[in-house]
Amino acid sequence: xxxxxxxxxxKGVFEGRIWAIARMITRAEASDRASEDALAEIYKxxxxxxxxxxxxxxxxxKSTLVAELCKTIRKSGRKVGIIAVDPTSPFxxxxxxxxxxxxxxxxGDEGVFIRSMATRGALGGLSRATLPAIDILDAAGFDxxxxxxxxxxxxxxxVVRAAHxxxxxSAPGLGDDIQAIKAGILEIAxxxxxxxxxxxxxxxTISELKNMLAIGLGLSAPSAWTPSVIATSxxxxxxxxxxxxxxDSHVKVLKESGEWQSRRLTMAEMRLLKTAEDILRDEFxxxxxxxxxxxxxxxxxxxxxxxxxxxxxxxxxxKEISL
Amino acid sequence: xxxxxxxxxxKGVFEGRIWAIARMITRAEASDRASEDALAEIYKxxxxxxxxxxxxxxxxxKSTLVAELCKTIRKSGRKVGIIAVDPTSPFxxxxxxxxxxxxxxxxGDEGVFIRSMATRGALGGLSRATLPAIDILDAAGFDxxxxxxxxxxxxxxxVVRAAHxxxxxSAPGLGDDIQAIKAGILEIAxxxxxxxxxxxxxxxTISELKNMLAIGLGLSAPSAWTPSVIATSxxxxxxxxxxxxxxDSHVKVLKESGEWQSRRLTMAEMRLLKTAEDILRDEFxxxxxxxxxxxxxxxxxxxxxxxxxxxxxxxxxxKEISL
Numbered sequence: 001x002x003x004x005x006x007x008x009x010x011k012g013v014f015e016g017r018i019w020a021i022a023r024m025i026t027r028a029e030a031s032d033r034a035s036e037d038a039l040a041e042i043y044k045x046x047x048x049x050x051x052x053x054x055x056x057x058x059x060x061x062k063s064t065l066v067a068e069l070c071k072t073i074r075k076s077g078r079k080v081g082i083i084a085v086d087p088t089s090p091f092x093x094x095x096x097x098x099x100x101x102x103x104x105x106x107x108g109d110e111g112v113f114i115r116s117m118a119t120r121g122a123l124g125g126l127s128r129a130t131l132p133a134i135d136i137l138d139a140a141g142f143d144x145x146x147x148x149x150x151x152x153x154x155x156x157x158x159v160v161r162a163a164h165x166x167x168x169x170s171a172p173g174l175g176d177d178i179q180a181i182k183a184g185i186l187e188i189a190x191x192x193x194x195x196x197x198x199x200x201x202x203x204x205t206i207s208e209l210k211n212m213l214a215i216g217l218g219l220s221a222p223s224a225w226t227p228s229v230i231a232t233s234x235x236x237x238x239x240x241x242x243x244x245x246x247x248d249s250h251v252k253v254l255k256e257s258g259e260w261q262s263r264r265l266t267m268a269e270m271r272l273l274k275t276a277e278d279i280l281r282d283e284f285x286x287x288x289x290x291x292x293x294x295x296x297x298x299x300x301x302x303x304x305x306x307x308x309x310x311x312x313x314x315x316x317x318x319k320e321i322s323l
Numbered sequence: 324x325x326x327x328x329x330x331x332x333x334k335g336v337f338e339g340r341i342w343a344i345a346r347m348i349t350r351a352e353a354s355d356r357a358s359e360d361a362l363a364e365i366y367k368x369x370x371x372x373x374x375x376x377x378x379x380x381x382x383x384x385k386s387t388l389v390a391e392l393c394k395t396i397r398k399s400g401r402k403v404g405i406i407a408v409d410p411t412s413p414f415x416x417x418x419x420x421x422x423x424x425x426x427x428x429x430x431g432d433e434g435v436f437i438r439s440m441a442t443r444g445a446l447g448g449l450s451r452a453t454l455p456a457i458d459i460l461d462a463a464g465f466d467x468x469x470x471x472x473x474x475x476x477x478x479x480x481x482v483v484r485a486a487h488x489x490x491x492x493s494a495p496g497l498g499d500d501i502q503a504i505k506a507g508i509l510e511i512a513x514x515x516x517x518x519x520x521x522x523x524x525x526x527x528t529i530s531e532l533k534n535m536l537a538i539g540l541g542l543s544a545p546s547a548w549t550p551s552v553i554a555t556s557x558x559x560x561x562x563x564x565x566x567x568x569x570x571d572s573h574v575k576v577l578k579e580s581g582e583w584q585s586r587r588l589t590m591a592e593m594r595l596l597k598t599a600e601d602i603l604r605d606e607f608x609x610x611x612x613x614x615x616x617x618x619x620x621x622x623x624x625x626x627x628x629x630x631x632x633x634x635x636x637x638x639x640x641x642k643e644i645s646l
Binding site: 036039040043044045046047057131132264265267268269271272273275276277278279280281284288292295296297299300302303305306307308309310311313314315317318321322 | 359362363366367368369370380454455587588590591592594595596598599600601602603604607611615618619620622623625626628629630631632633634636637638640641644645
């Protein structure tokens with residue numbers, strides 16, 4: 001593969017070229033300083049994309065739902081980007097598997113871009129390229145960017161908060177009745193979806209969710225928008241239109257009420273903290289076999305306590321990045 | 324409740340007093356600097372507890388398994404601490420619910436201490452008191468400390484890496500065959516448990532796991548220990564003895580092979596990074612309505628790019644904590 005100059009890559013992204021988008025995301029994943037200027041230029045380009053986070057516990061049928069939703073939105077001519085964040089290790093290759101399953105019916109449509117991202121290893125957390133990938137798709141003219149995550153860990157909740165609209169998917173009969181509560185993701189939902197509604201036990205899940213919303217559980221803050229519960233069946237292709245309409249209505253209501261602006265600030269807050277954490281982790285990885293090693297040994301031998309050691313680490317990191 | 328001096332609280336912890344342990348954990352949760360010296364003293368006390376991480380997807384029956392395991396270990400007279408990390412919001416009160424369900428049969432046994440910890444809100448991640456709580460239980464003379472987490476997000480994987488022994492619980496028929504792969508937690512397991520083995524489809528899950536291990540999937544690094552697959556049924560009280568024995572054997576093998584020491588270093592590495600991240604998040608929370616606000620606005624308006632803004636944040640944090 002030839003090396004493309006950053007300038008040409010950025011130009012390609014602005015022109016919406018698929019090859020440029022794919023390569024730029026790969027560079028963002030490598031997270032070296034060489035691509036920093038290019039990513040900054042992309043970030044600073046106007047942002048019009050509607051970012052939709054879709055989350056739910058494993059087995060809730062998110063991937064199928066996302067594929068169906070994408071096909072429905074495409075009917076309006078809008079371009080759809082999909083970023084699937086899979087908490088999958090490099091060992092198992094699950095992200096690649098996910099891509100193949102998802103691609104199926106959507107492949108060949110130039111108005112659709114799909115990328116699966118594995119989460120990083122032991123010290124990594126969320127794929128740090130997720131947020132830059134949203135910028136890249138936005139700058140490339142995608143109208144809607146869907147971030148699909150498994151919604152149980154805090155990282156997944158965090159990335160969904162990087163979205164304008166959050167859809168939480170529940171499925172009937174998944175283990176216990178309080179899956180949404182246990183997953184801690186009820187109150188981040190702008191829209192609830194109960195998937196697999198061809199199943200006979202779906203009505204129970206729907207009414208549980210509606211009851212929780214009715215008594216005020218699952219509402220994080222006062223809003224002009226009232227979360228709704230939508231029943232879908234990807235198998236029978238039901239409810240997908242309603243979901244697509246609800247996603248559009250949500251943005252409309254936020255913009256009319258002025259909440260769109262405050263949500264932008266929340267998203268920027270999240271972005272700021274996440275990026276700082278990424279820098280901290282990068283520096284940690286870079287020096288863990290070097291100068292950080294002595295600090296780790298002292299901590300392991302209880303010659304220093306965690307708080308003191310961590311302050312020393314932050315001092316080192318700051319000195320390093322301010323060079 | 325009267326205010327207890329830190330000195331008396333630390334003394335109470337060292338004497339294994341339940342009231343002192345509970346209050347010290349509460350102070351660790353508050354994470355103010357006032358308790359820092361007490362927690363440092365506790366950290367620096369000798370550490371003998373065997374930390375066991377138990378994780379699995381929602382619905383895998385972890386909580387029931389942990390309760391049964393606890394009862395089995397208690398027969399040997401050893402004291403057992405349980406910290407259940409629930410990715411639950413303050414809104415839903417799931418952690419408290421969890422406590423009640425779990426406490427049932429174990430209540431009244433002074434050799435058992437149980438604490439549920441909700442994960443923090445939007446910007447929080449793992450409960451930051453989890454690691455200090457392990458120190459506290461260790462210093463209080465608990466022989467085994469079990470950390471129970473929902474194993475899907477990266478945060479949960481991280482906390483399990485704070486353990487000497489990691490048990491990954493899978494359940495038969497949970498959505499799809501690749502739950503363990505999707506959850507990205509296969510390779511962190513020292514011991515695999517397939518729960519609910521009274522079910523007819525359990526054998527399929529067991530052989531899938533065994534096959535994956537046989538072809539070398541799920542092995543993160545060469546070790547003297549070979550991960551095993553244990554079938555349990557909490558309902559029929561089967562397999563719990565085998566699990567308790569495997570947990571004991573694991574430590575024995577690690578100590579004989581010298582891996583115990585390298586694992587201690589890995590745990591200290593994790594601790595160092597997590598604590599630094601907590602400090603970063605604390606400072607962020609403290610100043611988000613103040614001086615960080617201007618930075619966030621600039622970022623939201625794309626006047627500055629994320630990397631530059633994050634470096635500025637790290638500079639501010641370092642200046643703040645070095646005062």
